[in-house]
Amino acid sequence: MKPAAFEYHRARSVSGAVGLLTELGDEAKIVAGGQSLVAMMNFRLARPEHLVDITHIDGLAGIRREGDTLRIGALTTHRAVEKADLGDFAVLSRAMRWVGHLPIRTRGTVGGSIAHADATAEWCLLAVLLEARILVEGPSGRREISAEEFFLGPFTTALEPDELIVELVFPRPAPRAALTEYADRKGDFALVAAAVDLDTDRIVLGGVGPVPAVVRGESYTGTTVRARAAAAADSLELRDEPGISAHYRRGLVRTLVERAYEEAARG
Amino acid sequence: MIQLVELSVNGERHDLAIEPRRTLVDVLRHDLGLTGTHVGCEHGICGACTVLVDGAPARACLIFAAQVEGAEIRTVESLSSDGELNDLQRCFSEHHGLQCGFCTPGMLMLAEGYLAEEPEPTTEEIREVVASNLCRCTGYQTIVEAIDDCAARRRAALQDRLDRRAS
Ligand SMILES: Cc1cc2nc3c(=O)[nH]c(=O)nc-3n(C[C@H](O)[C@H](O)[C@H](O)COP(=O)(O)OP(=O)(O)OC[C@H]3O[C@@H](n4cnc5c(N)ncnc54)[C@H](O)[C@@H]3O)c2cc1C
Numbered sequence: 001m002k003p004a005a006f007e008y009h010r011a012r013s014v015s016g017a018v019g020l021l022t023e024l025g026d027e028a029k030i031v032a033g034g035q036s037l038v039a040m041m042n043f044r045l046a047r048p049e050h051l052v053d054i055t056h057i058d059g060l061a062g063i064r065r066e067g068d069t070l071r072i073g074a075l076t077t078h079r080a081v082e083k084a085d086l087g088d089f090a091v092l093s094r095a096m097r098w099v100g101h102l103p104i105r106t107r108g109t110v111g112g113s114i115a116h117a118d119a120t121a122e123w124c125l126l127a128v129l130l131e132a133r134i135l136v137e138g139p140s141g142r143r144e145i146s147a148e149e150f151f152l153g154p155f156t157t158a159l160e161p162d163e164l165i166v167e168l169v170f171p172r173p174a175p176r177a178a179l180t181e182y183a184d185r186k187g188d189f190a191l192v193a194a195a196v197d198l199d200t201d202r203i204v205l206g207g208v209g210p211v212p213a214v215v216r217g218e219s220y221t222g223t224t225v226r227a228r229a230a231a232a233a234d235s236l237e238l239r240d241e242p243g244i245s246a247h248y249r250r251g252l253v254r255t256l257v258e259r260a261y262e263e264a265a266r267g
Numbered sequence: 268m269i270q271l272v273e274l275s276v277n278g279e280r281h282d283l284a285i286e287p288r289r290t291l292v293d294v295l296r297h298d299l300g301l302t303g304t305h306v307g308c309e310h311g312i313c314g315a316c317t318v319l320v321d322g323a324p325a326r327a328c329l330i331f332a333a334q335v336e337g338a339e340i341r342t343v344e345s346l347s348s349d350g351e352l353n354d355l356q357r358c359f360s361e362h363h364g365l366q367c368g369f370c371t372p373g374m375l376m377l378a379e380g381y382l383a384e385e386p387e388p389t390t391e392e393i394r395e396v397v398a399s400n401l402c403r404c405t406g407y408q409t410i411v412e413a414i415d416d417c418a419a420r421r422r423a424a425l426q427d428r429l430d431r432r433a434s
């Protein structure tokens with residue numbers, strides 16, 4: 001289908017974009033890579049009256065290392081991260097091959113993924129796993145939100161309608177972390193995704209709830225990989241859903257956590 | 268509302284007066300008459316609409332034309348010159364990499380963009396990239412072989428040029 005009519009606005013700076021969002025109100029939406037929003041507009045699942053195009057803002061794309069911190073600009077594409085040499089943050093590059101396909105990754109952006117907040121999206125899992133902070137700018141200036149507090153529900157975040165994501169800030173290297181997942185077809189959003197960081201002993205799961213789920217430490221105290229993966233899977237409250245039973249999903253969690261552990265250990 | 272958009276397609280500049288909701292694929296097909304680019308699902312799944320935006324393969328159905336002002340767009344029409352197919356197109360033909368041809372423009376632009384960036388892909392990498400686009404006819408094997416062969420020929424040609432320069 002074709003999208004409903006809207007007015008197009010091109011922002012030239014972050015403050016300009018925030019100004020447009022404030023002025024245009026609830027009927028305005030940001031467009032970045034368009035890989036989620038334009039598809040929804042073509043289906044008329046989204047019908048914004050105003051689109052604020054942020055892709056022409058200079059300086060919003062790019063990856064910067066500052067000491068132990070890695071800062072990724074909101075407009076950085078999945079593909080740019082995939083191709084970057086990130087050293088002890090290489091888990092981010094490796095995870096990108098799970099995000100859709102090449103032509104999606106050349107356009108889709110880090111900020112767009114975080115704002116879209118699909119509970120199985122790789123960026124949302126990675127942000128929660130590595131305790132990233134999300135730097136946003138609104139009419140009253142900038143603030144940082146921790147990833148765990150950012151995702152409130154499916155496609156729902158702590159972002160205000162007149163705020164823009166500027167940057168994703170990863171506070172420390174993760175040389176022994178990994179993300180893996182399963183989907184029926186390559187490139188689809190995951191049925192279940194599992195991410196682990198051996199250094200912080202965290203497990204984060206996608207596809208098991210409305211937001212990326214942090215598995216609490218006390219629920220996987222086993223000393224074998226298999227026992228920990230099983231404990232993580234058993235700790236979840238899952239329901240049977242059409243086409244996918246709770247039993248099957250739990251099995252996926254167990255297998256994927258095991259695989260993520262193995263991949264993380266290989267580094 | 269009408270938006271004035273200046274678009275560069277296959278090296279040619281076009282001045283458009285379009286509604287902002289016009290997607291790139293609709294501009295190419297309806298406003299510029301470049302019907303080589305196909306359109307299927309309009310939500311990013313099938314890849315029939317794949318074109319190059321500043322050299323990178325992208326879904327033309329998921330881009331508003333107004334967004335890519337200033338970018339260099341390339342479509343399947345840019346591949347041949349003087350009525351001659353380019354090497355990639357000839358490889359598709361020789362390896363039977365197409366049957367009905369609906370997916371072909373998208374597959375060609377996907378491969379063209381990918382090979383420019385990755386001149387030495389493994390067969391496994393080609394398989395992964397080709398999975399970006401849907402083909403209901405060929406079963407993909409012949410498409411993979413066509414791209415593999417084209418990459419090999421381009422490498423051989425490059426080696427040849429280097430050898431000749433050295434001698
Ligand atoms: C076929 C297909 C397969 C896909 N598979 C996957 C997958 O496996 N995993 C995955 O994670 N994603 C997948 N995607 C989605 C893709 O990753 C998108 O890039 C991503 O979800 C959104 O990024 P975008 O830049 O395209 O955002 P857009 O589509 O432009 O915007 C998405 C939303 O974010 C908002 N937004 C964008 N940027 C900002 C910002 N800087 N600040 C505030 N709000 C902002 C927009 O207003 C909109 O609500 C797939 C998409 C397609 C079409």
Ligand code: FES
Pocket residue numbers: 305306307308309310311312313314315316317326327328329
């Ligand atoms: S028409 Fe664009 S991906 Fe199907």
Ligand code: FES
Pocket residue numbers: 364365366367368369370371401402403404405
């Ligand atoms: S040749 Fe018919 S869809 Fe690919």
